[in-house]
Amino acid sequence: MSVGWWTLFAAAFAAGFLFFHGFAATDTAPNYSFVHNATSAPTVSYYDYIVVGGGTAGCPLVATLSQKATVLLLERGGSPYGNPNITKMTRFGAALSDLSRSSPSQRFISEDGVINSRARVLGGGSCLNAGFYTRASTDFVKQAGWDGRLVNESYQWVEKLVAFEPPLGQWQSAVRDGLLEAGVLPFNGFTYDHIYGTKVGGTIFDQQGFRHTAADLLEYANPSGLTVLLHASVHKILFAVEGRKKPKARGVVFRDARGAKHKAYLKKGSKNEIIISAGALGSPQLLMLSGVGPAEHLKSHNIRLVLEQPRVGQGMSDNPMNAVFIPSPIPVEVSLIQVVGITRFGSYIEAAGGENFAGGASAPSMFSPEAITEAVEYRNNLQEAALRGGFIIEKVTGPISTGHLELRTRNPNDNPSVTFNYFKDSRDLQRCVQGIQTIEKIVESKPFSKFRYDFLSWPVLLNMTANAPLNLLPKHYNPSMPLEVYCKDTVMTIWHYHGGCQVGKVVDHDYKVLGVDSLRVIDGSTFSVSPGTNPQATVMMLGRYMGVKILRERVAN
Known part of the structure; x- marks a missing residue:
C-alpha cells in the first residue's frame, strides 16, 4: 500500500474514532417542574434523602425514592435537553469535542497515557456512550447477591422508557455473519440477555435516531x-462525630455556578440517608474530600480525617479496548454498537461504522490542540472514499488488572489522578490477542468481503491503525511484531471504568459505607468487574433496584 493510502486512512481513523461515542437526546425537553438551577436554592434546606450525582444510577434512584420521601438530587452538570450538539444525531460527536467548562463531558487522561472522559450532565454516562443496551449475566446477578425477581422487574422498569431494538443494516449484518463464520456461536438473535455467542443487543436510540437517557427515567418521579x-x-459531606461510635452523615456543602455556598441537611429520622452516585471517579473522590479514605493521603492534602478507610480509591479498573479500522470500497451505513460477539475466552467483539464518523464541524477531544488542528486539516483534505468504513473493536472482560485513584487537589471540579494499569495482568493481554485474532477472521470472512479492499492486507490494516494517534503512549508496533505489542500500543478506553468503592471493601452488600452511618454509595464505583458487555443497563437497573429496597426498608420500619 502506498504512503498516500496509509496517510488517508490513518487520518480518517484519527479524525473520526470518537464520533461513534458522541451523544444525542430526545429532541423535546420534558416538562420537569422539579428541575432548577442551583442558584435558586436556599442557603439551607432539609430532606429525607440527599443524592449526589444525577447520572446513570442517580436518576432512577431518585425517581423511585421520591414516591415516598422528600429527595434532593445534586447534579454538577446541566440538562441534556435542548443543546443541538446533544440532541441531534447529525451533530454526532460535537459534545465530546467541546472542551469548555460547560461541556457535558469532562476530559481526563489516566496516568497510563490513555485519554478518557467522564460525564458532567444530568443522565450521566448514558448521555455519552454508544447507546448499547444489554443486561448483566445471570452469574453476575447471583454473585452480587441480588434478588433475581426484583432485578428483572427493575430492568423492565428501565426498558419501558429507554430501550429499543435497533434496525440492522448491511455493515452490522456482515459483522454478525462474520462472527458466526469465525465460530462465535450460537446466534441468539435480538435479546437484552447476556448469552455466549453472537447477538443483536438493544439500543437507547429510538427509531427516529434520538437518544433516550437515564434523565428520561425522571418521568417516573413524584414531582412533589x-x-x-x-x-x-x-x-464535601458533613458528619456528626462527637459522642458517637461511628460518624454519621448529616448533610452536604455545595456551591452553585456563581460560587455561592449552600448546605443541605437530612431531616431527623433514623432511615434518612445521603447517597453518593457520582460515578467511578466522583464517588471515591468525594469520600476522600469528606475525610473518609487513606489517612496519610488525606493528611497530605490537609483534609481532616473522619474515618480511615484505606480501600477508598483502590481497585480501579477500565476495560481495555482495541480497534481495527476497516476502510470500505462501498458506502457504509452510520451505525453504533448493535451486534456483539460474546466469546468464551473473555473478549467481546463489537462494531460501528459509517462515513459520517469523520463528518461534522469539530474534531474529537482526545487529542492535544495541535493534534486536533492536524486531524481537522487531514479530514478536510480527505477524499470521500477514505471516510467510508468502520471499526471492529474488542473489549477485554473484567478486567483482572486493577489500579488506584488519588486526589490531585481539594477542588471537587478537578479530575483526580487515576491509574488503571492496562494489561498489567498477562491474562488480560492474552484475551486482547485472541480478540484481535477474532477480528481478523471477521474481516477475512465471506460475509464481510464486500466491505474490504482486496489490496489492503490484514498486516497493513493493523499497521495503519497502530500508527494513528490513539493515545499518548509511544508507538512500537510494526507487522513483524507480535499482537501483544499491538494491544499495548493501541489500547483505548471504552468508558466502562469502575471500582474505587467496591462492595465488601468500602461498602457492604446493601451499599452502606463501612464504618459510617446514614451514607451509601450506589453506582459503578461499587463494581469489581464491569457487568455484561456494556454496563449502562445494569447501572440504571441498580438505581431502581436499590430505590425499591430502601423504600421497602423505610416502610417496614
Missing part, C-alpha cells in the same frame, strides 16, 4: 417529592 438542582457542585 423531588428537587433536582443543576450546576450544583458538592464539596
Whole structure:
C-alpha cells in the first residue's frame, strides 16, 4: 500500500474514532417542574434523602425514592435537553469535542497515557456512550447477591422508557455473519440477555435516531417529592462525630455556578440517608474530600480525617479496548454498537461504522490542540472514499488488572489522578490477542468481503491503525511484531471504568459505607468487574433496584 493510502486512512481513523461515542437526546425537553438551577436554592434546606450525582444510577434512584420521601438530587452538570450538539444525531460527536467548562463531558487522561472522559450532565454516562443496551449475566446477578425477581422487574422498569431494538443494516449484518463464520456461536438473535455467542443487543436510540437517557427515567418521579438542582457542585459531606461510635452523615456543602455556598441537611429520622452516585471517579473522590479514605493521603492534602478507610480509591479498573479500522470500497451505513460477539475466552467483539464518523464541524477531544488542528486539516483534505468504513473493536472482560485513584487537589471540579494499569495482568493481554485474532477472521470472512479492499492486507490494516494517534503512549508496533505489542500500543478506553468503592471493601452488600452511618454509595464505583458487555443497563437497573429496597426498608420500619 502506498504512503498516500496509509496517510488517508490513518487520518480518517484519527479524525473520526470518537464520533461513534458522541451523544444525542430526545429532541423535546420534558416538562420537569422539579428541575432548577442551583442558584435558586436556599442557603439551607432539609430532606429525607440527599443524592449526589444525577447520572446513570442517580436518576432512577431518585425517581423511585421520591414516591415516598422528600429527595434532593445534586447534579454538577446541566440538562441534556435542548443543546443541538446533544440532541441531534447529525451533530454526532460535537459534545465530546467541546472542551469548555460547560461541556457535558469532562476530559481526563489516566496516568497510563490513555485519554478518557467522564460525564458532567444530568443522565450521566448514558448521555455519552454508544447507546448499547444489554443486561448483566445471570452469574453476575447471583454473585452480587441480588434478588433475581426484583432485578428483572427493575430492568423492565428501565426498558419501558429507554430501550429499543435497533434496525440492522448491511455493515452490522456482515459483522454478525462474520462472527458466526469465525465460530462465535450460537446466534441468539435480538435479546437484552447476556448469552455466549453472537447477538443483536438493544439500543437507547429510538427509531427516529434520538437518544433516550437515564434523565428520561425522571418521568417516573413524584414531582412533589423531588428537587433536582443543576450546576450544583458538592464539596464535601458533613458528619456528626462527637459522642458517637461511628460518624454519621448529616448533610452536604455545595456551591452553585456563581460560587455561592449552600448546605443541605437530612431531616431527623433514623432511615434518612445521603447517597453518593457520582460515578467511578466522583464517588471515591468525594469520600476522600469528606475525610473518609487513606489517612496519610488525606493528611497530605490537609483534609481532616473522619474515618480511615484505606480501600477508598483502590481497585480501579477500565476495560481495555482495541480497534481495527476497516476502510470500505462501498458506502457504509452510520451505525453504533448493535451486534456483539460474546466469546468464551473473555473478549467481546463489537462494531460501528459509517462515513459520517469523520463528518461534522469539530474534531474529537482526545487529542492535544495541535493534534486536533492536524486531524481537522487531514479530514478536510480527505477524499470521500477514505471516510467510508468502520471499526471492529474488542473489549477485554473484567478486567483482572486493577489500579488506584488519588486526589490531585481539594477542588471537587478537578479530575483526580487515576491509574488503571492496562494489561498489567498477562491474562488480560492474552484475551486482547485472541480478540484481535477474532477480528481478523471477521474481516477475512465471506460475509464481510464486500466491505474490504482486496489490496489492503490484514498486516497493513493493523499497521495503519497502530500508527494513528490513539493515545499518548509511544508507538512500537510494526507487522513483524507480535499482537501483544499491538494491544499495548493501541489500547483505548471504552468508558466502562469502575471500582474505587467496591462492595465488601468500602461498602457492604446493601451499599452502606463501612464504618459510617446514614451514607451509601450506589453506582459503578461499587463494581469489581464491569457487568455484561456494556454496563449502562445494569447501572440504571441498580438505581431502581436499590430505590425499591430502601423504600421497602423505610416502610417496614
